[in-house]
Amino acid sequence: MKTYYKIILSLFCVALIAQSCSRKKDTFINRNFHALGTKYNILYNGDIALQRGIEGVNDAFTENFWELLPVERMEVSEDIFLPGQSKNADFERAEEKAIKAIQKHGMNIDGKEKNYQIDEAYLLLGKARYFDQRFVPALAAFNNILNKYPTSDKINQVKIWREKTNMRLDNNEVAIKRLKRLLDEEEIEGQDLADASAALAQAYINIKSKDSALAELGVAAENTKVKNQKARYHFIRGQLYNEFKEKDSANAEFDAIIEMHRQIPRAFYINAHLEKSYNFDASNGDEIEFQEYLTELEENRENRPFLDKIYYRIAEYHRKNASDSLAEAYYNKSLRKTSSDKYLRALNYETLGNMYFDRNIYKTAGAYYDSTMTAMVQNSKEFRIIKKKRENLDDVIYYEGIAVTNDSILRIISLPKEEQLALYTAHTEKLKQQALEEEERKEQELKRQATANNNIETQNVRSGINPKGMPGEFASKSKSVGPGGIASSFYFYNPTTVAYGKNEFLKLWGDRKLQDNWRLSNQRASIANETKGDVATTTTEQARFNPETYIASLPTSQVEIDSIAKERNFAYYQLGIIYKEKFKELELSKSRFEDLLNNNPEERLVLPSKYNLYKIYIELGLNRKAEAMKADIVANYPDSRYAEILLNPESELAKDENSPEVIYTNLYRQFEEENYAQVIAEAETQIKRLEGDDYAPKFEILKASAKGRLYGFEAYKESIDHIALTYPNTEEGKKAQEILQNAIPVLAKKEFVADDQAKNFNVIYQFNNNSGEDIDAFIKVLNEEASKIKYFDLTVSKDLYDENTTFVVVHGLKSIQGAGGFAQLLQSENIDKNGKPLKPKITKDYFAISSPNYAIIQRHKNLNSYLKLE
Structure with a gap:
């Protein structure tokens, strides 16, 4: 009977469960069955996965206290993922759980959701996508809740998360508008109020309205119960107050963090101390108390993981107080800490x-x-x-x-001979002292080695080893550990006997080379050579300790002395320019230019140095010196460009016909028109006029290119080498160095290329520039004839070869035979309408050449060498 009732009861339960599984019936049992299953099974596991993923994101995130902290601890990655891909397996699992809850337990009946846990599932789905940095799908999930579940008890949280997502998509204005409306229209409190205010603060920071962010962060810090968040909000407020130069308010925020002590991550606690220390007012504060404060931070054992930052702060304090040696020591201590x-x-x-x-x-x-x-x-x-x-x-x-x-x-x-002798005598005495100290060190080392050897011998005797014995005796007395840790009696495995053997060998034979027949008597020749070497070394050492050796090495001819002085003066000039233009070290630049002018420099450096000094004096506020320098330039160099600039400063800015920019532009135009001789002459004039000016090396480069086109490779190489040596600090000088290293070796090749290795060929007509021939008329006729050739894309150019020769070139032919055939075709007789022969329009001599070989003869001006090959 009992069995019968059990069966009935079991069937009833199965029927009840089957009835409640239906998602199409709106009954109390069905609603609660699906809601409980959703909450305590699927969403529970999804929430666990989400929290695990958030912890992973937090662990991967490194706080950068050197910059304004983000309100939310999450770093947005720039990696691109395909649709459906996930960056984090935990977030992927949370998303799967949320989707399963929606698909398996959703009860959408007559357009209304009857499972009151589905909004939680959509919220979980949005959060998982948000932390997985798939913000557009996350926004869709949050909008779905707002559209379908407006009465959800999570609606305020959903609105906050939606605006956080909008901010990640750079929709900051939209987020601010909606969050302000939420805070104004809804009565939210506690953590929701903290989250909404924090999100609004981040939006204000994103649009650079940091003063508005301050107030919102204050509300967030006051209402959050999460200590880590409270510390973060206070720290960001402190950073913002520091940006606004409100140190007292900033210190109040950092004090709020310090008071939380062990309730927050140690990083916030230490950095709050450090930020507060940076606000110390040395003029009004107690220096001794502040030093004790820093020392306490340094000596606290709990602060060991942050000693790198603490040492850096102490170093900054000492550097500010001009204690450079202490500062350097602490900077190095900071570097030695693993960080x-x-x-x-x-x-x-x-x-x-x-x-x-x-x-x-x-x-x-x-x-x-x-x-x-x-x-x-x-x-x-x-x-x-x-x-x-x-x-x-x-x-x-x-x-x-x-x-x-x-x-x-x-x-x-410049010193008298007696002072030179005294100077080098002191130097050689110092060298002798160092040599004696080195000898003493070597003797001490030899004594130490001898003592060690004696100790080895004593140990051998005590161990029963006969110093004069044979290897067998060693083997019988000593057991050693061989390869693999196996005990062995082989004497080479005993370090004591090996050391003794080496010492005995050196005593008996000396330091011999590893070679055949090392014991033969003729090996003594090497000893004799070593003796000779020792004598030579001794002679060298004696010369090194003789003051006269150094005096004899000094240059004596005036040419050498002048060369050294010239090189020194140019170095001073370059240093003055570098310090002024590139490092803005005006004092250093001033000292270099002044030293240069006191050393009787060559004339080309005087004027630009004086002008640069004038500019430096102006910037340093040395107005009397500036006026004196201006008067000097105007009086002694009235026709110079610098005098023109000083007398009429507006001319420096105006792009008139005398400005370097306009002159360079016009000269470059002449270069493009192949007026190379005029370019070279005018460039030389401008280089002399603009000595020391930034445009001088530009004219040098233009001149080098023109000389290369007119005179060939060697002239170009010489000019580029001159630029690299004369203007090494300028962009043009560095470019010249690069050309010398990379391009010149390639351009130097002058061997002609075989015609079967080329793809393009030319026909060349040669003209003497002094012959009076009308080259332009010839080109016009040649263009007309070339245009009749439809199966080649032919073009005609006029190229200067050298001062006396101009080439008219037909380009576009595909073989050497084709080039020759085209020229012969132009020289053949034509027939008119009446059948009478016509005189050819082109009768001038020509030669055919491949394009690579044409480039070679233009570069090296070796036309005659090429014509001899034909």
Whole structure:
């Protein structure tokens, strides 16, 4: 009987469950069955996956406290994914759960959703897509809730998430309008109010309305119960107050973070301390108390993971107080701490580089700048600035080296012989002292080795090993560990016996080379050679310690001395330009130009140096010196362009006919018209006129190109080499260096190419420029004849070969035979309408040539060599 009732009850339960599974019947059982299944099964697992994914996003995100923090801890990736692809498996699982809940448990009856958990499913779907950075599908999910479930208890959260998504899609104005309406029209409180205010603050930050963001962040910080969020909002407010120069308000925000202490991530706590320390007012604050404050941060064991930043802050404090040695020590301590903060490493390296640059230690500064670039994002704006500075520093290092070396030589040359002797005597005495110290060090090392060997022998005796014994005796007395950890009696596995054997060999045979018949007596010849070498070395050492050696190496001829002085003066000029134009180091530039003018420089450097000094004096506010320099230039160089600029400053800005820009443009036009001789002559005039001006190397390049076209490869190479040596610091000089390294070796090839290797050919008609022939009329006739050839696309050009020769060239022929055939066709007789022969229109001699070979004869001016080959 009991079994009967059990069966009935089981069938009833099955029928009830089957009835409740239906999504088409709006009954109490059906609604609650699907709602409970959705909430406690599908959405529960989906929420777990979502939270796991959010934790992964948070862990992957690195806070950059050097910039304004984002309100939401999430980094948007630039990676592109195809539709349906997901960046995170957890978010993909959460999305699948949400979709399953909607598809399997949705009860849309008569246009209304009866499962009150479906809006939660859509919210989960939108959040999963949002954190997976698929913002358009996320927006669709949130809009679906707003359209279908306007009475949902989650409607305010949905509106906030929708506007957060809009902000990610750069619809900030729309987000601000809707969030303000939400806050004004709805009575929201608690975490919803905090989230809405925080989202509105981020939108204001995005549109640069940071003052409006401050108030919203205050509301968010006051209403959120999540400590991490509260710390973030206070920190961003502190950063914004610092931007507005309101240090007291900023410190109040940082104090609010510090008071939370261990309730928040340590990074916020430490950076709040550091940001507050940057606001310290040294003029009104207690310096001793502030130093103790920094020391306490440094010595706190809990702060060890952040010592890199703490050391950097202490270094900045010492540098600001002009304690450069302490600052450098702390910058290096910051670098020695293992840190993933590349920006901090770059700051440390760059600051150290700047410190060494200011002390004129340029090689060390350059090394620090190199390290700076390794810690920066390549091709970023900051990277390009440092790279440019480093490249400019190469020129500084080069010219400073020349200046220092040549100054030293000239100073010593100017001394009387007695002072030179005293100077080099002191130098050689120092070298002798260093040599003695090195000898003592070597002796101490030999004694240490001898003591170690004696200890080995003593140990051998105590171990029962006979120093004079044979290998068998060693093997019988000692057990060693061989390969693989296996005990072995082979004496080469015993380090003690090996060391003893090496020592005995050296005592008996000396240091012999590894070679056949090493024991033969003729090997003593090498010992004799070594003795000779030792004698030569001794002679060299004696010369090194003799002051007269150095005095004899000094230049004595006036030509050599003048060359050294000229090189030194040019280095000073280049340094003055570099410091002024590229580093804006006006004081350094001023000192270099003033030193140059005091060293009797060559005339070409005097005027531009004085003009640059005038400009520097103006910028430094040295008005009396500037007026004196202006008067000097106007009085002594009245016809110069600089005097014209000083007397009429507006002419420098006006693009009149005498400005370098206009002259260069006109000259380039002549270059295109192949008036190369006029270009060379006018360029030389302008180079002399604009000595020291930025346009001078531009005219040099134009002149070099014209000389190459007119005189050939060797003239071009010589001109480019001159530009590279004379203007190494300019863009034109660097371009010339590149041409010398890359293009010149290719252009130097003058071997003619076989005709079967070429694809294009030309017919050349040669004219003597002094013959009086009408070249233009010839070209007109040739164009008419060439246009009749329909199966080739022929063109005609006039090319200058040299000062005496001009070529008229027909281009577009495809073989050497075809080129010759075309020219012969033009020279053949034609027949008129009456059958009478007509005189050919083209009777001038010609030669055919491939395009590569034509380029060679134009480049090297070796036409005769080519014609001999024919």
